Amino acid sequence: MTGRLVVKVGASRAEWWRETLQSLLPEFECRDWDDAGDKATVDYAVVWRPPAGGLKTFPNLKCIVSMGAGIDHVLVDPELPKHLPIIRTVGDDLRQRMREYVALHVLRFHRRLPDIMAAQQRKEWDQVITPPAPERRVAVLGLGNMGAEVAHTLAGLGFDVHGWSRSPKTLEGITCHHGDAGLSELLPLSEILVCLLPLTPATTGILSKDLFAQLPEGACVINVGRGGHLVEEDLIPALDSGHLGGATLDVLHEEPAPEGHPFWTHPKILLTPHIASLIDPEAGAKVIAENIRRFDAGEEVPALVDLAQGY
Numbered sequence: 001m002t003g004r005l006v007v008k009v010g011a012s013r014a015e016w017w018r019e020t021l022q023s024l025l026p027e028f029e030c031r032d033w034d035d036a037g038d039k040a041t042v043d044y045a046v047v048w049r050p051p052a053g054g055l056k057t058f059p060n061l062k063c064i065v066s067m068g069a070g071i072d073h074v075l076v077d078p079e080l081p082k083h084l085p086i087i088r089t090v091g092d093d094l095r096q097r098m099r100e101y102v103a104l105h106v107l108r109f110h111r112r113l114p115d116i117m118a119a120q121q122r123k124e125w126d127q128v129i130t131p132p133a134p135e136r137r138v139a140v141l142g143l144g145n146m147g148a149e150v151a152h153t154l155a156g157l158g159f160d161v162h163g164w165s166r167s168p169k170t171l172e173g174i175t176c177h178h179g180d181a182g183l184s185e186l187l188p189l190s191e192i193l194v195c196l197l198p199l200t201p202a203t204t205g206i207l208s209k210d211l212f213a214q215l216p217e218g219a220c221v222i223n224v225g226r227g228g229h230l231v232e233e234d235l236i237p238a239l240d241s242g243h244l245g246g247a248t249l250d251v252l253h254e255e256p257a258p259e260g261h262p263f264w265t266h267p268k269i270l271l272t273p274h275i276a277s278l279i280d281p282e283a284g285a286k287v288i289a290e291n292i293r294r295f296d297a298g299e300e301v302p303a304l305v306d307l308a309q310g311y
Contacts (some may be wrong), residue, residue, distance in 0.1 A: 093283035133158035139190035144198035
């Protein structure tokens with residue numbers, strides 16, 4: 001053995017993750033977070049939503065590995081050892097899953113599937129007419145790794161795709177906007193809005209009543225970023241007024257949503273259980289193992305986080 005790592009993930013998949021990583025990293029001893037042994041000998045922590053204060057109990061960690069593209073679940077720890085590098089987990093499998101999910105739900109709104117399903121329940125033969133994709137403008141907030149892939153996928157389906165990022169970007173086939181002025185320019189054009197932003201202080205609460213008011217009447221919103229992007233109390237009033245036509249939410253502030261949460265039963269909201277780009281050990285562990293090997297050897301790791309930006 002050349003090193004030790006611990007794995008922290010939900011109990012239902014913890015052993016699957018540990019065994020898969022152990023098979024891919026035989027030179028490391030892979031242990032469960034709750035069975036770490038001598039914490040001073042642990043080099044790497046592979047985590048999803050580690051408990052507050054937990055990471056600082058491993059005094060000699062070399063690096064933290066996030067089991068996902070986002071790192072906000074790590075950064076919320078008020079006792080996080082800030083000197084430690086963090087590696088995000090991204091890869092072809094995750095990008096493919098996200099492309100599939102967003103395409104599905106953009107098409108669901110574009111072809112007005114909720115209206116068709118409602119008509120079926122009323123036993124009405126309502127032939128809903130929709131414009132072809134080139135006449136539907138879809139906006140993607142966030143043009144990073146995932147956002148750019150999604151934007152290209154939607155453009156490939158024929159949609160008129162616009163994208164927004166904080167700094168200028170150029171993507172073939174995508175009309176790109178940036179900065180505050182670019183966002184103000186984009187929102188009134190956005191018939192279907194997809195949020196794929198990283199969660200940072202600047203983007204927290206961006207999906208709010210102020211943003212909704214700038215969207216055209218009947219616009220639909222898809223949030224596959226983070227729950228913190230949405231001001232939850234602003235969504236239902238925008239839907240009930242008719243200004244928003246519908247919302248698909250794959251992420252929430254609290255997951256799963258509490259039993260009495262109004263999102264469960266609202267007719268214009270579709271909740272999915274954080275599955276848009278759900279990482280599994282079969283695909284994700286291969287990416288994580290490669291990143292750990294590269295980091296341990298002092299090689300470049302493209303998914304290493306810039307903590308100054310928060311993603």
